[in-house]
Amino acid sequence: MAQQANHALPPGFQIDEYRIERQLSMGGFSIVYLATDAQGAKVAIKEYLPNTLALRTEGKTAPVISEDHLPAFRYGMKCFFEEGRTLAGLSHPNVIRVLNFFRANDTVYMVMEYEQGRTLQELIQKNSPSITENFLRNVFTRMLNGLREVHAHRLLHLDLKPSNIYMRNNHAPVLIDFGAARQTLACDTPMLKPMYTPGFASPEHYRQRDLLGPWSDIYSVGASMYACISGCTPLPADTRLENDRLEPAMVRWEGKYSDQLLETIDWCMCLNHRYRPQSVFALQKALTEVVATTPPLPPSPPKVTWLNQVVGKLKKSKN
């Protein structure tokens, strides 16, 4: 079936206790609206509406779901509930908060807090050349507080990328869009394709989904930092697995950022999941490490110590 665009609910539409103001975004699985609640406060409402399975034509409220698509539609709804459950149980300043959940128009809706701001993606597209080391360390360390909370609940985000990191106007980052999040132990039924974004998804996303773990989100964090500096999406992991033409951050931006930060990015983006930081905490530690702000010095000659002298003598005697 050809994919057709779904029509968003019109501004002024009243749904449950909310009034739609305008559409914020439209994705393959949902539409997000800006709305006001009964008290006049602004909220974001996410409407479950996978455009391959349910189609809303202009002027209609309920989507048309054909009999063939109903099981898949309902299965997707299960995943949407998963997202709701995930977020409802998390209360953290760096994770988007769910305010309500309801059913209407033959589908389901999730109401979330709304705050002025923009995504990190929008931010870097505007300011790409001027992303500073401080900014990167700051934003990502704080965002990782949220991710740590997610992992502490035995959940994985699985779709981390700059467009899923929302920057409030006070520069506090918030993790949004947990559409791909899954309980690590819940098994996946391959009815809907797993969601991920090429360039930010780890190699495990593509090949060995049973290996997914905190290190998979960490790959995405590394790729997001890489994208912040380069201004564009890094080479997808599946392409890298065949032929790794990704220029390491350490090579690409040497001297522009501290070696320690660039090394940390490369560390996160290791193709082998075991070589990456194994926990958010380990990564945060690396990001908060105090380093000299001056560009690194050329490597100094090996220090002449007592031990080196002994080793040197031994080497000589061997030759």
Next chain:
Amino acid sequence: MKFTVYHESRIGRRVNNEDRLGYCYSREALLMVVADGMGGHYYGEIAAQIAVQTLTAAFQREAQPKLSDPFMFLQKGFVNAHRAILDFAATHELADSPRTTCVGCLVQNNVAYWAHSGDSRLYMLRKGKVLARTKDHSRVQALVDQGVISEHQMPGHADRNKIYGCLGGQQSPEITYSRKMTMEAGDVLMLCTDGLWSGVAGDMLANAVKNTPLTRAIPSLMDSAESKGGPHADNLSALGVRWEDSYVDASSMISTKSMDRYSVTTKIQEFGRGQGQKTELSDEEIESAIEEIRATIQKYAP
């Protein structure tokens, strides 16, 4: 030949779904079968599966593209299914033969023919009214016929499970045939098991499908029958077809004009607890998931 078809089978609150349904069509003929494996007898679901498979297999062989004698076809199909069930019992050395009710309907040249054994029903619905329905081979139906109880007292009656017509079992099956029924555009033929009809009266069925597409009407009928069934709700299944209706959207309309003269399209539920059922999310499950999320939101609200 133009029609829309919708089918759904639910487990209710039972451990097993022993209902089976299937339909198949050629360029000029349509066959629908619903069978309800009898609980209390072992392998009821297998008996039901055999009934559906026997009839659909016969259709695949003989509908080229029409059947020469529809009633003969139904009779042979039912009797062969009965024998196949007995064969199964013999091969597996079962002490008792599994049993199943069965209702089958054939439509060709805009004429419907049906036959049934037991208490799975067929309703022919036109313009919000029940035009015809099968009479169950059951004790309660006999009581209604004798005027002892009214039709509305049937669903909850204590003797509800006493059925004397079925495929499988020692006696040769009691099979009742319909008259030839001519179809009009908009007519609905609904085959269902007792799990559905005991929860929804015939005129409710007729009303529900009057102006609503089957894809929406049947699930909501199932919902209300299931909730009426309460904590012990029986398996419930329905297979409905609307004959050449202009109301439904064209994407789900099946046109057989382009079909090859000798090809047959068949759709039967998979045997056992199919993968489809596992991922299905009932309305109740949706409600309870929402309740759960709301409770969690409340719990963590600052």
